[in-house]
Amino acid sequence: MVHFAKVRLSGFKSFVDPTEVDIAAGLTGIVGPNGCGKSNILEGLRWCMGEGSARQLRGGGMDDVIFNGTTDRPARNIAEVAIHLDNSDRTAPSAFNNFDELEVVRRIERDSGSSYRVNGQDVRARDVQLLFADLSTGARSTAIVSQGRIGALINAKPEGRRLLIEEAAGITGLHSRRHEAELRLRAAETNLERLEDVVTTLGGQLQGLKRQARQATRYRNLSEQIRSTEAMVLHQRWQAAQLALDEAKAQLAAVSEEVATLTAESARLSTGSADLGSKLPALREAEASAAAALHRHMVARDTLDTEEQRLTARRTELEARIAQVDADLAREQAHHQDAEAALARLQEEAAALGTGQDDSEVIDSARADRDGLRRSVETMETQATGLTRQIATRTAERDGLERRAAELAERLEQLQTRHAAAETELAALPR
Numbered sequence: 001m002v003h004f005a006k007v008r009l010s011g012f013k014s015f016v017d018p019t020e021v022d023i024a025a026g027l028t029g030i031v032g033p034n035g036c037g038k039s040n041i042l043e044g045l046r047w048c049m050g051e052g053s054a055r056q057l058r059g060g061g062m063d064d065v066i067f068n069g070t071t072d073r074p075a076r077n078i079a080e081v082a083i084h085l086d087n088s089d090r091t092a093p094s095a096f097n098n099f100d101e102l103e104v105v106r107r108i109e110r111d112s113g114s115s116y117r118v119n120g121q122d123v124r125a126r127d128v129q130l131l132f133a134d135l136s137t138g139a140r141s142t143a144i145v146s147q148g149r150i151g152a153l154i155n156a157k158p159e160g161r162r163l164l165i166e167e168a169a170g171i172t173g174l175h176s177r178r179h180e181a182e183l184r185l186r187a188a189e190t191n192l193e194r195l196e197d198v199v200t201t202l203g204g205q206l207q208g209l210k211r212q213a214r215q216a217t218r219y220r221n222l223s224e225q226i227r228s229t230e231a232m233v234l235h236q237r238w239q240a241a242q243l244a245l246d247e248a249k250a251q252l253a254a255v256s257e258e259v260a261t262l263t264a265e266s267a268r269l270s271t272g273s274a275d276l277g278s279k280l281p282a283l284r285e286a287e288a289s290a291a292a293a294l295h296r297h298m299v300a301r302d303t304l305d306t307e308e309q310r311l312t313a314r315r316t317e318l319e320a321r322i323a324q325v326d327a328d329l330a331r332e333q334a335h336h337q338d339a340e341a342a343l344a345r346l347q348e349e350a351a352a353l354g355t356g357q358d359d360s361e362v363i364d365s366a367r368a369d370r371d372g373l374r375r376s377v378e379t380m381e382t383q384a385t386g387l388t389r390q391i392a393t394r395t396a397e398r399d400g401l402e403r404r405a406a407e408l409a410e411r412l413e414q415l416q417t418r419h420a421a422a423e424t425e426l427a428a429l430p431r
Contacts, residue, residue: 007021007083007084012065012079013040013067014040043057044081046140047139048083050116066079079107080108085103087101092134096131103117118131294415301409
């Protein structure tokens with residue numbers, strides 16, 4: 001019967017250095033204090049036999065089985081556990097029964113997953129699990145008794161006891177193979193159902209393809225008829241095109257003669273256009289001169305209009321001042337007349353009264369007032385005369401400016417007429 005010979009651990013949990021544990025015939029015990037790694041040896045056995053749950057190995061992830069380092073030793077990136085099985089009596093499963101000793105190795109690399117080898121040959125995890133199932137053991141076999149496992153077996157349900165009995169009878173591997181065969185059988189049945197669906201689908205497609213084949217045959221026949229008909233039509237079109245080509249050649253000859261005539265005419269017109277183009281700069285210069293003169297006259301007209309407005313305002317102001325002077329003169333003349341009348345009355349009163357020195361003083365005072373009024377009147381008359389003379393001068397200047405403005409307006413109208421005529425001639429020139 002196949003039995004365990006030894007276990008080798010390297011980099012697995014607390015076993016950073018390669019460690020071998022021999023399992024001799026009979027009872028082999030491992031004694032040590034808490035925390036020395038006794039449970040790690042058992043977990044290494046279970047892990048090598050195909051345990052896939054990290055929680056069953058007291059870890060959060062499968063990489064936790066790799067030595068994580070201490071203050072004195074660096075962490076490892078690889079962990080490996082090997083189980084040596086003695087198969088000297090050749091009772092191993094047929095797939096591995098060619099060797100006297102079987103070496104089952106599971107190796108894991110950090111962040112890369114694990115791999116299995118049996119006697120140096122890469123195998124699947126399922127193959128290793130079936131190997132140990134045929135040997136009535138495994139990662140979760142009841143042969144591995146841990147704390148609380150006896151009570152669990154006693155209190156187990158009939159299904160759990162049945163598994164215990166089947167494992168003791170050595171048929172666990174058969175059940176595993178039967179389960180795998182059933183899975184394959186179900187997969188085959190599913191594939192057969194899918195195959196029937198595919199056959200049904202292909203049958204419908206076959207009918208469609210037959211119909212399309214008949215349509216293709218009909219299409220081929222119709223295509224041959226269409227090609228022959230198209231050949232006849234193309235031949236007729238070729239004949240018609242040949243006739244059209246002959247007519248086109250005749251038309252081309254006529255058109256060529258007409259093109260030659262038009263080319264000569266175009267050359268003549270080009271020559272005329274060049275002549276007119278040579279005259280165009282002089283006309284443009286004349287137009288520019290006329291425009292400049294027009295601008296100057298318009299500026300002069302605006303200046304004269306401004307001067308006319310200023311003179312009109314000045315004339316209005318002078319007329320108002322003359323009217324004021326006339327009013328002042330009339331008022332002073334009235335005052336003078338009143339003064340002369342008062343003087344005459346005083347003289348008469350003086351003569352009638354025959355008074356002495358007091359009347360003489362009154363008369364002298366009146367005469368002085370009269371003389372002052374006369375001087376004021378004379379001054380105002382002088383100012384009025386000057387203003388009248390200035391008004392006459394301004395009026396003459398205004399009349400001269402009005403005549404100049406009329407002449408400039410007439411000249412402006414002539415320039416506008418010449419400018420319009422130049423624009424008309426310029427528009428009539430060929431482009």
